[in-house]
Amino acid sequence: xxxxxxxxxRSSASYRVRIALGLKKLPWTYLSVHLIKDGGQQKAxxxxxxxxxxxxxxxxxxxxxxxxxxxxxxxxxIEYLDERFPEVRVLxxxxxxxxxxxxxxxxxxxGIQPLQNLSTTRKVTELGGDERAWVQHFMKPGLESFAASAxxxxxxxxxxxxxxxxxxxxxxxxxxxxxxxxDFSHLPLLVALEKRYAAMPAFADAHPDxxxxxxx
Amino acid sequence: xxxxxxxxxRSSASYRVRIALGLKKLPWTYLSVHLIKDGGQQKAxxxxxxxxxxxxxxxxxxxxxxxxxxxxxxxxxIEYLDERFPEVRVLxxxxxxxxxxxxxxxxxxxGIQPLQNLSTTRKVTELGGDERAWVQHFMKPGLESFAASAxxxxxxxxxxxxxxxxxxxxxxxxxxxxxxxxDFSHLPLLVALEKRYAAMPAFADAHPDxxxxxxx
Numbered sequence: 001x002x003x004x005x006x007x008x009x010r011s012s013a014s015y016r017v018r019i020a021l022g023l024k025k026l027p028w029t030y031l032s033v034h035l036i037k038d039g040g041q042q043k044a045x046x047x048x049x050x051x052x053x054x055x056x057x058x059x060x061x062x063x064x065x066x067x068x069x070x071x072x073x074x075x076x077x078i079e080y081l082d083e084r085f086p087e088v089r090v091l092x093x094x095x096x097x098x099x100x101x102x103x104x105x106x107x108x109x110x111g112i113q114p115l116q117n118l119s120t121t122r123k124v125t126e127l128g129g130d131e132r133a134w135v136q137h138f139m140k141p142g143l144e145s146f147a148a149s150a151x152x153x154x155x156x157x158x159x160x161x162x163x164x165x166x167x168x169x170x171x172x173x174x175x176x177x178x179x180x181x182x183d184f185s186h187l188p189l190l191v192a193l194e195k196r197y198a199a200m201p202a203f204a205d206a207h208p209d210x211x212x213x214x215x216x
Numbered sequence: 217x218x219x220x221x222x223x224x225x226r227s228s229a230s231y232r233v234r235i236a237l238g239l240k241k242l243p244w245t246y247l248s249v250h251l252i253k254d255g256g257q258q259k260a261x262x263x264x265x266x267x268x269x270x271x272x273x274x275x276x277x278x279x280x281x282x283x284x285x286x287x288x289x290x291x292x293x294i295e296y297l298d299e300r301f302p303e304v305r306v307l308x309x310x311x312x313x314x315x316x317x318x319x320x321x322x323x324x325x326x327g328i329q330p331l332q333n334l335s336t337t338r339k340v341t342e343l344g345g346d347e348r349a350w351v352q353h354f355m356k357p358g359l360e361s362f363a364a365s366a367x368x369x370x371x372x373x374x375x376x377x378x379x380x381x382x383x384x385x386x387x388x389x390x391x392x393x394x395x396x397x398x399d400f401s402h403l404p405l406l407v408a409l410e411k412r413y414a415a416m417p418a419f420a421d422a423h424p425d426x427x428x429x430x431x432x
Contacts, residue, residue: 052364053327053357069312072365073326076318083311095299096285102292109322110289111269114330123353129343137339141269148268149288 001064003028006047007057008035009211012113012172013074014057018211019168020078022202024088031060032213035118075102075109078165090165101159104150104166108173112142116176135180143177146170147187154189156196163200171197175208217280219244222263223273224251225427228329228388229290230273234427235384236294238418240304247276248429251334291318291325294381306381317375320366320382324389328358332392351396359393362386363403370405372412379416387413391424 005021005028007014021028033056034041041047042054051058051072059077061069071077082091092098114120115138121131146158150166153159158166174194177184184190197203208214221237221244223230237244249272250257257263258270267274267288275293277285287293298307308314330336331354337347362374366382369375374382390410393400400406413419424430 052361053323054361055327071312071315071319073319073322076315076322079318080311080315083314095296096287098299099287099292099296102295103287103289106289106292106325107269110326110330111271114326115336119354120331123350124343127340127343127345134339138335145268145270 002062004031004060004062005029005057006031006033006050006060007211008033008042009208009214009216011035011056012176013055013109015172015175015206015208016074016168017057017059017077017081018206019163019171019202020081020090020165022205023090023163024081024085026081026085030212032211032216034213034216037216075105075165075169078168082165090163090168092159092164097153097159100149100153101164101166104146104158105169107142107146107149108169111145112139112173113176115139116180132180135176136182139173139177139180139182140184143173143182143184143187143190146173147184147189150189154193158189158193163197163202167193167197171203171206218278220247220276220278221245221273222247222249222266222276223427224249224258225424225430225432227251227272228392229271229325231388231391231422231424232290232384233273233275233293233297234422235379235387235418236297236306236381238421239306239379240297240301242297242301246428248427248432250429250432253432291321291381291385294384298381306379306384308375308380313369313375316365316369317380317382320362320374321385323358323362323365324385327361328355328389329392331355332396348396351392352398355389355393355396355398356400359389359398359400359403359406362389363405366405370409374409379413379418383409383413387419387422 003026033047048054050070059071071080082089092101116135124134125131150158155161157163158170219242249263264270266286273290275287287296298305308317332351340350341347366374371377373379374386
């Protein structure tokens with residue numbers, strides 16, 4: 001079995017899956033889909049055939065028998081990895097906490113990230129809007145909601161004392177917060193979590209700057 | 217045990233959960249959170265305490281011992297219901313098909329819906345943009361991607377021959393397509409699925425027009 005992640009250094013959805021692969025210590029291959037070069041390589045027919053939304057990441061799984069599987073959408077990819085490689089889990093064992101971790105991940109995945117997506121901000125710019133102001137408008141309350149929603153379940157991590165899918169969603173969002181100038185210093189939980197993540201190899205190795213196509 | 221769904225008739229995320237409750241034949245209570253009245257009842261401090269994102273739906277679970285649990289975000293709510301009440305399942309049993317169903321649901325949940333959200337279209341209007349044109353710009357390719365992504369797994373439903381979380385996400389999105397004037401008659405799979413859903417009580421009963429706060 002072989003894992004190939006079609007992804008992009010600065011894509012926050014890609015970043016989430018990279019952290020999951022790292023925590024699970026799975027060997028995988030980096031395949032860059034450059035979102036800017038060639039007018040966006042994700043729009044090429046070859047990639048669209050694997051991923052009709054023309055978005056990264058897509059996980060390609062080459063099974064022992066040579067057959068290929070393709071999976072898109074970061075959270076479903078992470079759920080699949082968690083079911084198939086359960087030695088290190090990123091979904092809590094308790095059903096209610098599992099739901100809470102998923103809900104926190106969705107605050108980022110559907111509540112913040114789609115509004116900062118390149119395809120969204122390009123339309124905002126076309127309308128004469130300011131990309132940075134637009135992103136800040138959605139990201140600040142989103143991060144505040146994440147912190148408030150995690151308040152009663154957080155421990156050393158966003159849910160309990162081990163990293164979960166909620167942390168995998170949060171770290172890339174905090175990276176974006178710095179990039180878009182969204183201050184979250186008034187949210188001590190997020191500040192503490194970011195510090196904790198930075199000390200972990202799986203999070204550090206998944207950082208955009210460490211990817212082969214970084215700054216290219 | 218008692219289930220109370222804090223929701224709104226026209227909210228597509230609420231609509232998804234209503235279909236799940238119906239398919240599972242679970243008794244539940246409708247609690248309206250009116251997104252327009254009173255400047256948006258979802259912004260009231262009482263509701264925000266349950267749901268810091270100030271979004272519907274929130275599922276309230278009153279356990280036999282009188283304790284209350286609250287869950288937000290439609291897809292995690294549906295996953296929780298599927299784990300707790302597995303007699304009728306909306307997640308496929310096969311791990312790969314389960315991932316594919318989740319990915320289809322995410323095309324709607326994170327790929328389309330956040331762009332048509334009231335909080336998004338209000339900002340678009342503020343920028344002088346046309347709400348309808350904006351929504352159409354994102355919804356049309358989103359629906360096309362859904363159809364293309366489902367092509368190799370669809371049967372009588374979006375994934376196989378029983379309704380899954382992918383159908384629970386699709387039906388409300390098709391309702392929105394009519395509302396925003398997005399034509400999908402060139403996508404025979406979606407046309408066929410919509411017809412199939414309409415014939416099922418769980419889908420019909422969950423329709424916005426049938427809710428107690430409809431058109432209020």
